Structure formats: structure tokens, C-alpha cells
Amino acid sequence: DQQVKQNSPSLSVQEGRISILNCDYTNSMFDYFLWYKKYPAEGPTFLISISSIKDKNEDGRFTVFLNKSAKHLSLHIVPSQPGDSAVYFCAASLGGSEKLVFGKGTKLTVNP
Amino acid sequence: GAGVSQSPRYKVTKRGQDVALRCDPISGHVSLYWYRQALGQGPEFLTYFNYEAQQDKSGLPNDRFSAERPEGSISTLTIQRTEQRDSAMYRCASSLVGPNNSPLHFGNGTRLTVT
Numbered sequence: 040d041q042q043v044k045q046n047s048p049s050l051s052v053q054e055g056r057i058s059i060l061n062c063d064y065t066n067s068m069f070d071y072f073l074w075y076k077k078y079p080a081e082g083p084t085f086l087i088s089i090s091s092i093k094d095k096n097e098d099g100r101f102t103v104f105l106n107k108s109a110k111h112l113s114l115h116i117v118p119s120q121p122g123d124s125a126v127y128f129c130a131a132s133l134g135g136s137e138k139l140v141f142g143k144g145t146k147l148t149v150n151p
Numbered sequence: 152g153a154g155v156s157q158s159p160r161y162k163v164t165k166r167g168q169d170v171a172l173r174c175d176p177i178s179g180h181v182s183l184y185w186y187r188q189a190l191g192q193g194p195e196f197l198t199y200f201n202y203e204a205q206q207d208k209s210g211l212p213n214d215r216f217s218a219e220r221p222e223g224s225i226s227t228l229t230i231q232r233t234e235q236r237d238s239a240m241y242r243c244a245s246s247l248v249g250p251n252n253s254p255l256h257f258g259n260g261t262r263l264t265v266t
Contacts, residue, residue: 043193073254082155082242082257083194128193137182137249138207141193 042066043131045142053150058116060145062129067110069131073139074103074114077126086127087114119149153177155258157243163264164233172228172261174243183226184244184255185218194242194257200226201249233265 044063052058060074070091075083089096089103089112096103102115116123129142156175164170176183182201186194196210202223211217215233220226230237240262244255 045193075257080259082244082259084257085254088254130193136207137184137199137201138196138210139194139255141195143191143193 043142049146051148055118058119060114062112070134071132073130075128157258169231174226176245180245182246186242188240235265238265
């Protein structure tokens with residue numbers, strides 16, 4: 040039973056437009072959420088995180104939004120660039136736990 | 152500086168053999184994690200260490216899987232009597248303190264194929 044769900048296996052956007060990647064979770068005890076980005080043949084790299092006490096965190100072109108009542112978070116990339124093409128994983132953890140629970144990932148393709 | 156290093160990069164083994172996968176974390180990182188990633192899936196937690204102490208091994212699938220980090224640095228994940236279902240990418244990650252306070256840095260993984 041997937042506790043962290045990324046329902047879109049892939050997403051394609053034009054360069055310069057907004058990319059929106061979505062993630063849903065089922066465990067209301069999760070209190071810390073992260074996004075990782077993965078290029079082929081490499082390990083995932085940390086992108087941005089958000090604590091459950093916030094509803095938004097921004098870092099340059101990347102913004103993560105958290106809607107606790109809907110158990111939903113999203114990653115916005117504006118403007119999208121071809122170098123953003125990668126697989127994006129959503130992950131969550133329980134307070135005090137070192138264990139991250141990952142979604143299956145969404146493959147983003149940004150077309151020039 | 153060097154990132155997390157895993158060896159071997161690829162391992163092909165016959166069913167029933169034992170394998171040992173090595174992880175060399177970023178120098179100074181306290182926490183070390185092992186994850187397993189099947190094709191088309193996200194990483195799945197196996198176990199983690201703070202220094203040399205194994206704090207959580209709840210994700211290890213069965214007693215054929217074990218891990219150690221005897222000196223609080225390099226770690227080895229051992230799979231005994233391998234089975235075909237063990238085939239996957241095995242990823243090691245390290246962090247300065249822990250995922251809520253510092254992000255995980257993943258290695259490039261060891262792709263294990265059991266024939």
C-alpha cells in the first residue's frame with residue numbers, strides 16, 4: 040500500500056512554461072516532505088523540502104506547496120528549462136523518524 | 152569533494168551466492184542509509200546507522216539481509232543465499248545529521264542482478 044503517491048508517471052512541458060508535479064500522501068502523521076531529482080545513471084539529489092508547519096517554501100525557480108487538509112503537495116518549476124528534465128521523487132517522513140518514504144516518481148521532460 | 156561512493160557499480164551473481172555491497176559515505180557524515188529501488192519505483196528504506204550503531208533495520212526484507220558499519224564510516228550490505236527477487240538497484244545515502252535536519256546525499260548505486 041503506497042503511502043506516498045505520484046499518480047502521473049510522466050509530464051511534458053515547453054521551455055519557459057510552468058511545470059507542476061503533484062504528490063499525495065495517506066499518512067496524516069507525516070510532518071516533513073522533500074523533493075528529489077534524479078538524472079539517468081545517477082543517484083537522486085535533494086531539491087527542496089517543507090515542514091508541515093508551513094504551506095509554502097521557495098528556492099529560486101522551485102516552490103513547494105503543502106495542503107495538509109488535502110494531504111497533497113506540489114512542486115512548481117518556473118520557468119522550466121531543458122536541464123530540468125529528470126525524474127522527480129516526492130518523499131515524506133514521520134516526526135523523529137530517519138526513514139523516508141518515497142513515491143514512484145514522475146518523469147519530467149522540458150522541450151526546447 | 153567526493154560524494155557517496157558505492158562499489159561495485161554492477162554485480163551479477165548466481166542464485167544462492169552471497170554478495171557484499173560497499174558504501175563509502177561523505178566524510179564526516181554521521182548518518183548512513185541503505186535503500187533499494189526496483190525498476191519504476193521509488194527508493195525503499197532498508198536500514199540506517201548513526202555512527203556505527205544500527206538504529207533501524209525494519210526495512211530489511213528477511214534475515215538473509217544484514218548490514219554493518221563497524222567504524223562509523225564505510226558500510227557493507229550483505230545478502231546471503233541470493234534469490235532472483237533480490238535483483239534491484241541498491242542505493243546508499245549519507246547525511247550530516249539526519250533527513251529532517253540535513254538532506255540525504257545518494258550514491259550512484261549498485262545494480263544487482265541475480266541469475
